[in-house]
Amino acid sequence: MRNFPTHFWKRFQDHKERTAFITASSGKQPGEETYWEWTRRVQRLALGLMATGFEPGTRVGMVAPNSQAWLDFAFATWLIGGCVVPLVADRERRETLRCLARSGCDWIVTRDQRARLDLRGQASSLPDHLQWVVLEGDDEGVSGASNVHTFKSLEEAGRDRLRRGGLNALAERTYGLDAKLAALILFEPEPGPDPHAAYFSGGRLAIMLEYLSRDLALEDDSCLAVLLSYGWLSAPLFTLAALLNGHTVAMAATLSELNASLSSLRPTHLVCGPAFLEGQSSRWRQRIEAAPEFLRRLADPDAEGTFDTLSRAMGLVGERAAQKLIYEPMKSEFGGKLRSIYVWGGSVPDDVYDILDHAKIEVLGHFGFAECGVSHMEHPGARRRHSVGRPVHGYACKIAGAKAEGTGEVMIRADVLFDGYWAGAEGPREVDEHGWLKTGAVGHIHSGYLFLGDAPSST
Incomplete structure (x- = not known):
């Protein structure tokens, strides 16, 4: 090349x-x-x-x-x-x-x-x-x-x-x-x-x-x-x-x-961190709290009886009214054209996910390491909450020693892994004889999506 x-x-x-x-x-x-x-x-x-x-x-x-x-x-x-x-x-x-x-x-x-x-x-x-x-x-x-x-x-x-x-x-x-x-x-x-x-x-x-x-x-x-x-x-x-x-x-x-x-x-599209969205969410909450009771329940996933209220509210005003009164003003704050927000690590609170989903803005997690660049991304229409996505084109990922969806060390392979640490220095990560980068990070894979941290207990 x-x-x-x-x-x-x-x-x-x-x-x-x-x-x-x-x-x-x-x-x-x-x-x-x-x-x-x-x-x-x-x-x-x-x-x-x-x-x-x-x-x-x-x-x-x-x-x-x-x-x-x-x-x-x-x-x-x-x-x-x-x-x-x-x-x-x-x-x-x-x-x-x-x-x-x-x-x-x-x-x-x-x-x-x-x-x-x-x-x-x-x-x-x-x-x-x-x-x-x-x-x-x-x-x-x-x-x-x-x-x-x-x-x-x-x-x-x-x-x-x-x-x-x-x-x-x-x-x-x-x-x-x-x-x-x-x-x-x-x-x-x-x-x-x-x-x-x-x-x-x-x-x-x-x-x-x-x-x-x-x-x-x-x-x-x-x-x-x-x-x-x-x-x-x-x-x-x-x-x-x-x-x-x-x-x-x-x-x-x-x-x-x-x-x-x-x-x-x-x-x-917007690239930001969780702190930026959490700062925005306080304003969104104020707007939702100022809305009529039935619209507030429609917008608030934490409200008691949300799903029953959702059905009733849809019969009263429909999704279009909620969009006009609550979500379109939110989207206009982002310029009105925003479709996706890329968030490092995918660590976004569920209520922020819910609000942005209603506003038709997708939160997309992504992740990587200094030794490999961005290795994982979610995509519009292909995402899982709190995941960091699937491997980017050209990358592969596995969990060392894990069976099925077990937890273990995240391993990454690609033809674009780093050339080494500067001046031949030793570092915390190494590539094994099969080309897998040992990241030291703990995670688990579910349906091809990488989640950082331990897998949830099945009990």
Whole structure:
């Protein structure tokens, strides 16, 4: 297979007229940008990085929070052979530095100069060779520091090289990259005191994203809303898979801004965590409690005599009235087009499932590990409550030593498992002689769906 940047660049050119991003902006209409407009900026950034002496194989620690600039910089890094290391912003400083060291990062990307100084520390003992990039702010805040670059300065340097015929040099670099070059390093969502950096070659990453995009099954009108700073490895992987196939990604700077902008972003799919839905559910409950008694019983699965009440209420007002008075206003808060919500781990309370089912929004669980990416997903019309779904295309799963639907260690096999831990380090998971990844997680399989934790007792 061709290398990763050649693979995605060809895809982006095929989709150049489509909308790549819809970005929330406080107090304004969301901004839109086509693939053509976006990839021109990525080109300029890549050329700007080349001007600094950036070499293939360089690891870049992405400590900045969610933003389109994050994606711009990640793809510019890949375009010239760099390796992206996504890290959750605003984690404890020591934990972040430990992850950066374990993955051998030579470049570190932060939100702004203040975040850079906080990470660096007052009496910094960090290596002098480190290069820094701040995504927000101008050159004034970093003047005089040769190892600190701004997003704007890199783009401007790239624009200058473009005027002087630098595009040929970029093309030569991109097309000449080895598909086996490391492209992505993943850590667990909670790295802990002993983090392990699982790395993937560009060739494997390209295949992994193709598998994932096939299972996402997004349509031409699909729009995926996501926050890259959630902390689950699925957030960047879902985003990359959507972009690889020419879909639109809706973004906001923060969780609160995403929540406030959903009605204008109008996504069809949303990637979030259980906490986001639990925060929404309190407002939904208030709306249900303000409804007439018979509609409240129709909406509330915990109400005594729910199913008898449901039959009577349907005879009185029918499902359509409940939709108009309760569920359509809920759906409009998500923009009115939302069809699916992807939730890491599938750990959603039953009452949230019930409310969203009535609103015709499907909650879809998914799961994975740093060593294999997203291995399991539920699909519209094919889901089980509290499961994390069936194996993604190209993956297989079994429970070690379990018979029928017994509980045991979750084992995963695929041709896109990680290439190893960075620098040959030993880690908590290993692949056996038959190609099965020993995850250490406990689960059980029922009708092909993976459930994390012990199987329910049959007694």
